[in-house]
Amino acid sequence: MLNWLTHLAIILQSNDCVFCQQATRSLTGICDVCSEQLPRMFPRSYQHVLLSHAPQFAAHMLKRQRLCISVWRYRQSIRWLLNRYKEGGNSHWSRLLALQLSAQIIFAYRYHGLALPDCLVAMPCTESDWLQRGFHPAGLITYECGRLLNIEVVKRGLYWIKRVEKQKRVGRQQRWLNRLDAIRATRALSDRSIAVIDDICTTGASLCAASEAVYRVGACTVDVWSLAYNPRQSRSDTSLLDLSALE
Numbered sequence: 001m002l003n004w005l006t007h008l009a010i011i012l013q014s015n016d017c018v019f020c021q022q023a024t025r026s027l028t029g030i031c032d033v034c035s036e037q038l039p040r041m042f043p044r045s046y047q048h049v050l051l052s053h054a055p056q057f058a059a060h061m062l063k064r065q066r067l068c069i070s071v072w073r074y075r076q077s078i079r080w081l082l083n084r085y086k087e088g089g090n091s092h093w094s095r096l097l098a099l100q101l102s103a104q105i106i107f108a109y110r111y112h113g114l115a116l117p118d119c120l121v122a123m124p125c126t127e128s129d130w131l132q133r134g135f136h137p138a139g140l141i142t143y144e145c146g147r148l149l150n151i152e153v154v155k156r157g158l159y160w161i162k163r164v165e166k167q168k169r170v171g172r173q174q175r176w177l178n179r180l181d182a183i184r185a186t187r188a189l190s191d192r193s194i195a196v197i198d199d200i201c202t203t204g205a206s207l208c209a210a211s212e213a214v215y216r217v218g219a220c221t222v223d224v225w226s227l228a229y230n231p232r233q234s235r236s237d238t239s240l241l242d243l244s245a246l247e
């Protein structure tokens with residue numbers, strides 16, 4: 001039904017770009033002009049960049065993740081897009097965001113010569129976030145990616161077992177410590193290859209906690225996918241050079 005309505009909207013040219021509000025024939029919901037200006041990442045794993053910023057004790061866990069892939073860098077346009085999706089009542093944007101993520105995933109797996117994973121699982125959201133937003137942003141993206149890529153989705157596969165402070169209020173080391181051991185998996189995933197999906201990857205701490213939870217229930221490999229990577233480096237940080245090479 002939604003597909004049919006989208007096609008009708010395109011025929012009538014009332015399918016507006018989410019950024020500039022101009023009518024577009026693009027099925028992605030982002031017109032070609034706006035799409036070219038987005039800070040798209042090269043479709044390749046940036047695990048080495050996460051590793052260069054992680055505290056020593058977390059390195060072995062990050063190395064256990066096979067691929068870390070994002071669609072965009074978390075710059076102003078993407079911050080606006082994801083903020084409007086999560087906080088602005090635009091849960092229907094999950095479809096266009098999942099289209100972007102799925103396309104990036106196909107390119108990235110082709111680049112690395114790997115097969116797509118067996119199952120997808122969403123990063124869990126807290127009950128208070130769910131009550132505030134009325135939906136689970138990463139959950140909807142995961143559901144849509146499963147549909148688009150024809151991969152099984154493990155519904156409510158992960159849950160938080162303790163409260164963690166919002167990332168902004170705590171330091172880098174503390175962010176890792178708070179999250180380690182904070183997530184559990186709800187069912188066995190023996191010998192399955194899994195991708196954990198979140199909206200934003202900052203230090204990789206939350207995604208690492210999720211992938212460790214999935215490994216504990218028997219997963220053979222874990223990849224982490226997100227819409228945006230937010231590196232948050234200082235200006236003097238030379239690894240920004242690594243990052244610019246990713247785009």
Ligand SMILES: [Zn+2]
Nearest residue numbers: 017020031034
């Ligand atoms: Zn546009």
